[in-house]
Amino acid sequence: MTTQQAKPALQTGQMSAVAIADNFSDLHPPFSTLQAMAESNRCLYCYDAPCVTACPTSIDIPSFIRKISTGNPDGAAKTILSANIMGGTCARACPTEVLCEQACVRNVAEDEAVEIGSLQRYAVDHLMARNLPHPFKRAEATGKKIAVIGAGPAGLSCAHRAAMLGHDVTVFEAKPKPGGLNEYGLAAYKMTNDFAQREVEFLLGIGGITIEYGKALGRDMTLADVKSSFDAVFVGVGLGATNNLGLAGEAASGVDDAIDFIEKLRQASDKSTMPVGNSVVVIGGGNTAIDAAVQAKRLGAEEVTLVYRRGPEHMSATEFEQELAKINGVIVRYWAKPVEIKANGRLMGMVFEKTTLDASGKLAGTGETFEVKTDQVLKAIGQKIKTDDLAGMEIAGGKIVVDENYQTTAAGIFAGGDCIKSGEDLTVQSVEDGKCAAIAIDAFLKNA
Amino acid sequence: MADLSCKIAGIDSLNPFWLASAPPTDKKYNVVRAFQAGWGGVVWKTLGIDPPVVNVSSRYGAHHDQNRRLLGINNIELISDRPLALNLQEIRECRQEWPDHVIIGSMMAPIEERAWKDLAQQIAESGVHGIELNLGCPHGMCERGMGSAIGQVPEMVEQVTRWVKEAVDIPVFTKLTPNITNILWSAEAALKGGADAVSLINTVNSIISVDLDKMVPEPMVDGKGTHGGYCGSAVKPIALNMVAEIARTPETRALEISGIGGITTWKDAAEFMALGANAVQVCTAAMIYGFRVVDDLIDGMSQWMDDQGYSSVEQFTRKAVPQVANWNELNMNFDTKAVIDPDKCIECGRCHIACEDTSHQAIAMNAKPEGGKEFVVIDEECVGCNLCYHICPVPDCITMEPVRTDKPYMTWPQHPLNPMRDAAE
Numbered sequence: 069m070t071t072q073q074a075k076p077a078l079q080t081g082q083m084s085a086v087a088i089a090d091n092f093s094d095l096h097p098p099f100s101t102l103q104a105m106a107e108s109n110r111c112l113y114c115y116d117a118p119c120v121t122a123c124p125t126s127i128d129i130p131s132f133i134r135k136i137s138t139g140n141p142d143g144a145a146k147t148i149l150s151a152n153i154m155g156g157t158c159a160r161a162c163p164t165e166v167l168c169e170q171a172c173v174r175n176v177a178e179d180e181a182v183e184i185g186s187l188q189r190y191a192v193d194h195l196m197a198r199n200l201p202h203p204f205k206r207a208e209a210t211g212k213k214i215a216v217i218g219a220g221p222a223g224l225s226c227a228h229r230a231a232m233l234g235h236d237v238t239v240f241e242a243k244p245k246p247g248g249l250n251e252y253g254l255a256a257y258k259m260t261n262d263f264a265q266r267e268v269e270f271l272l273g274i275g276g277i278t279i280e281y282g283k284a285l286g287r288d289m290t291l292a293d294v295k296s297s298f299d300a301v302f303v304g305v306g307l308g309a310t311n312n313l314g315l316a317g318e319a320a321s322g323v324d325d326a327i328d329f330i331e332k333l334r335q336a337s338d339k340s341t342m343p344v345g346n347s348v349v350v351i352g353g354g355n356t357a358i359d360a361a362v363q364a365k366r367l368g369a370e371e372v373t374l375v376y377r378r379g380p381e382h383m384s385a386t387e388f389e390q391e392l393a394k395i396n397g398v399i400v401r402y403w404a405k406p407v408e409i410k411a412n413g414r415l416m417g418m419v420f421e422k423t424t425l426d427a428s429g430k431l432a433g434t435g436e437t438f439e440v441k442t443d444q445v446l447k448a449i450g451q452k453i454k455t456d457d458l459a460g461m462e463i464a465g466g467k468i469v470v471d472e473n474y475q476t477t478a479a480g481i482f483a484g485g486d487c488i489k490s491g492e493d494l495t496v497q498s499v500e501d502g503k504c505a506a507i508a509i510d511a512f513l514k515n516a
Numbered sequence: 517m518a519d520l521s522c523k524i525a526g527i528d529s530l531n532p533f534w535l536a537s538a539p540p541t542d543k544k545y546n547v548v549r550a551f552q553a554g555w556g557g558v559v560w561k562t563l564g565i566d567p568p569v570v571n572v573s574s575r576y577g578a579h580h581d582q583n584r585r586l587l588g589i590n591n592i593e594l595i596s597d598r599p600l601a602l603n604l605q606e607i608r609e610c611r612q613e614w615p616d617h618v619i620i621g622s623m624m625a626p627i628e629e630r631a632w633k634d635l636a637q638q639i640a641e642s643g644v645h646g647i648e649l650n651l652g653c654p655h656g657m658c659e660r661g662m663g664s665a666i667g668q669v670p671e672m673v674e675q676v677t678r679w680v681k682e683a684v685d686i687p688v689f690t691k692l693t694p695n696i697t698n699i700l701w702s703a704e705a706a707l708k709g710g711a712d713a714v715s716l717i718n719t720v721n722s723i724i725s726v727d728l729d730k731m732v733p734e735p736m737v738d739g740k741g742t743h744g745g746y747c748g749s750a751v752k753p754i755a756l757n758m759v760a761e762i763a764r765t766p767e768t769r770a771l772e773i774s775g776i777g778g779i780t781t782w783k784d785a786a787e788f789m790a791l792g793a794n795a796v797q798v799c800t801a802a803m804i805y806g807f808r809v810v811d812d813l814i815d816g817m818s819q820w821m822d823d824q825g826y827s828s829v830e831q832f833t834r835k836a837v838p839q840v841a842n843w844n845e846l847n848m849n850f851d852t853k854a855v856i857d858p859d860k861c862i863e864c865g866r867c868h869i870a871c872e873d874t875s876h877q878a879i880a881m882n883a884k885p886e887g888g889k890e891f892v893v894i895d896e897e898c899v900g901c902n903l904c905y906h907i908c909p910v911p912d913c914i915t916m917e918p919v920r921t922d923k924p925y926m927t928w929p930q931h932p933l934n935p936m937r938d939a940a941e
């Protein structure tokens with residue numbers, strides 16, 4: 069590690085493999101039994117508890133925590149999974165600081181919420197580790213067939229609930245693996261030990277669900293094809309396209325979509341084989357931007373600069389995540405937007421213009437610019453649906469239009485997850501959408 | 517999921533979890549909510565002869581731990597303070613609307629044959645599955661010659677039980693007070709009187725705390741306090757022993773038992789049943805958390821049964837009874853020693869100081885060369901008292917491990933150091 073000369077733009081080995089492995093171990097290590105007992109006993113077992121209202125899937129939190137405290141962690145897990153079949157992923161990935169834990173009454177007197185997420189993980193992991201038969205039973209077979217497009221959290225949650233209600237489900241998934249962003253998107257240190265795949269396997273234990281991989285709506289089949297061979301269809305394709313900066317040179321090597329970078333990182337079984345730049349610039353202010361910046365840093369990038377065009381209070385990333393970036397040594401620059409990519413065969417730098425709010429409150433450039441030297445730019449400026457795959461459904465504001473029963477404008481075709489406008493674009497919201505849509509489909513089929 | 521249905525005194529119940537006679541079962545409103553929540557049955561709040569009693573204001577005292585968690589409450593309430601006819605009408609309605617759920621009528625009367633018989637018949641006519649005789653209330657009612665005033669005299673227990681058995685043809689539960697010298701005397705009296713089952717325990721006579729500013733015991737009624745009935749998880753050990761005694765004594769073991777006293781979790785309930793209860797009743801836990809506590813009772817017990825391979829509650833009911841022995845029957849040659857797992861130890865020092873000051877000086881506290889302390893059990897000194905094992909704050913950090921021995925099972929009556937040992941041995 070001496071000569072600077074022949075360094076390629078992206079490289080491995082800035083940090084030892086051991087250090088990298090450590091950097092990608094659990095962000096929040098799992099609770100020991102002692103911790104789970106102590107923490108579960110902090111819960112007041114509230115009635116009409118605010119934490120339940122704040123959970124998008126309405127998990128009966130006081131009840132599951134009580135079961136942990138009475139030595140019944142598997143019963144606790146069933147309480148969780150009956151409301152949220154991906155309770156294991158949600159326990160790891162939910163921004164609890166703005167969901168359940170934010171609402172916990174323990175914040176009021178003590179400024180210290182019960183650690184609901186960690187308790188949830190304790191219970192679900194306990195059950196899953198026992199390899200018992202699947203905890204839920206299927207209702208009597210209805211003879212109805214449901215197609216689900218996309219094996220992300222929305223699609224799989226819908227498939228599980230539909231199978232439970234007695235329907236037979238076929239899932240069409242474009243990629244070779246199930247899980248959607250659980251597998252390809254969530255930060256690696258949230259989903260250690262191949263948890264996404266273990267969870268899918270557990271979920272499929274209900275029976276009655278077949279997944280066909282490498283089958284993409286739009287490419288391999290049309291909505292009409294699917295509709296003709298199934299009684300109902302659920303579309304949970306997520307957000308398949310990304311926004312561009314709209315600058316010359318965007319195709320230069322070294323300028324990547326943050327989610328592609330994260331996907332490669334997630335798929336690398338040995339993280340130390342994942343190349344990363346030396347001076348990385350991340351553009352954006354959401355979850356994805358923070359995750360990309362922190363993971364680049366943890367891979368060994370010497371300098372990571374996150375540039376956001378507005379102020380910290382406007383970021384969609386939570387306070388906890390912004391803090392995480394800072395703790396990891398990410399340099400955060402607010403109020404600047406990219407105006408020029410400097411490349412000379414390979415990426416050299418990025419020019420930004422400072423921004424401000426004008427008199428009418430609109431974002432405006434100040435004319436003042438600065439340059440950041442960089443060998444890797446990661447764009448995290450938003451994702452959107454891939455409309456060309458979705459012919460046949462009405463789309464408005466970049467999302468598939470659904471009614472209160474998750475039904476699209478096409479009869480018998482339902483949708484949920486990131487591709488519709490429900491709550492925030494979060495795993496837990498997608499699981500809720502899938503579950504509720506399955507219940508709505510069941511009612512639809514009964515009335516049909 | 518395991519089958520939780522059970523039978524007690526010939527009555528079939530959806531599950532072994534009933535609410536005990538107390539405020540949670542005071543009226544139809546509560547009882548309906550209880551059945552909706554999943555309770556298998558209720559024992560209606562104790563009924564007396566009109567006019568109804570009048571209660572004081574300020575009724576409960578509390579025993580908290582340092583985290584303000586309630587370990588027990590005591591109360592100075594009396595029996596139902598609503599007219600008999602109203603209670604009976606509501607019982608009738610509940611029986612009709614909830615035919616699969618058990619309702620037991622609880623009653624109390626002055627020590628006169630007609631009074632007990634008339635009231636028992638009126639209650640039976642409302643359609644209850646059985647009648648429970650409240651012979652336990654340790655405050656207020658006993659001053660009027662009822663409650664524990666009857667329950668503390670075995671002859672009266674037998675008499676009252678017999679009167680009611682003569683008057684009605686539905687099962688009779690005699691509810692026992694723990695405020696006696698020997699529970700077997702009243703249990704045997706109930707059996708002789710013809711009781712189908714005994715329910716125990718009622719509350720323990722107590723004063724829970726004193727307001728040190730006002731110098732008045734609590735709960736405080738206008739500057740004065742009185743002794744009341746103590747209940748909640750703190751009384752569970754007292755109740756468990758009494759249940760076990762009845763279940764293992766040849767003279768009383770024919771009695772079926774409705775176990776009561778401090779049951780808060782599914783484990784508590786399973787313990788009562790393992791030691792002799794055919795079903796259980798709960799009061800304080802519901803008063804602290806609401807009827808939804810039954811959720812954990814049902815789910816936790818069936819989960820545990822599945823794990824253990826029990827498919828019905830009968831399979832573990834009384835299963836621990838044969839293992840309850842007299843002290844004289846224990847093996848004097850058994851030896852167990854504390855073992856500390858250094859990887860789990862957080863070096864709090866509590867095992868050392870407990871053993872050093874109050875037990876057998878069997879845990880050494882040594883400085884480690886690399887800094888910190890290590891705690892080591894001195895096997896020769898450890899008598900296997902379990903003290904350190906119980907106080908260690910880290911689960912499974914200290915374990916008690918039996919010492920392998922070739923010595924035979926030897927009881928105290930056979931022991932060489934016993935000056936009065938059995939001559940024949």
Ligand SMILES: Cc1cc2nc3c(=O)[nH]c(=O)nc-3n(C[C@H](O)[C@H](O)[C@H](O)COP(=O)(O)OP(=O)(O)OC[C@H]3O[C@@H](n4cnc5c(N)ncnc54)[C@H](O)[C@@H]3O)c2cc1C
Nearest residue numbers: 218220221222242248249284285306485486493494495498
């Ligand atoms: C980098 C990143 C980090 C995130 N971190 C968090 C976090 O920490 N916590 C959190 O709660 N949320 C997080 N999110 C959001 C969360 O991942 C999403 O809200 C959630 O995964 C959406 O679920 P979904 O099922 O709607 O879509 P997806 O997870 O995107 O799944 C859609 C599935 O459909 C498949 N598909 C797409 N098009 C087709 C087609 N035409 N035919 C067939 N199959 C198709 C895809 O391959 C995929 O498997 C993050 C998102 C990103 C991008």
Ligand SMILES: Cc1cc2nc3c(=O)[nH]c(=O)nc-3n(C[C@H](O)[C@H](O)[C@H](O)COP(=O)(O)O)c2cc1C
Nearest residue numbers: 536537538562591650718747748777778798799800
């Ligand atoms: C406020 C209160 C009132 C009670 N009233 C009665 C009663 O009317 N009749 C009765 O038999 N027991 C009564 N009890 C006793 C309970 O039924 C039960 O035996 C006792 O509380 C122990 O059970 P627990 O520890 O689950 O509370 C009362 C208990 C409380 C706390």
Ligand code: SF4
Nearest residue numbers: 111112114119172173
């Ligand atoms: S709000 Fe907090 S204390 Fe209350 S039930 Fe929820 S987690 Fe427990």
Ligand code: SF4
Nearest residue numbers: 539573574575576803
């Ligand atoms: S619980 Fe509180 S509010 Fe309700 S009756 Fe008792 S003292 Fe009054």
Ligand code: SF4
Nearest residue numbers: 861862864865867908
């Ligand atoms: S009580 Fe337990 S944790 Fe504390 S020093 Fe002893 S062994 Fe260690």
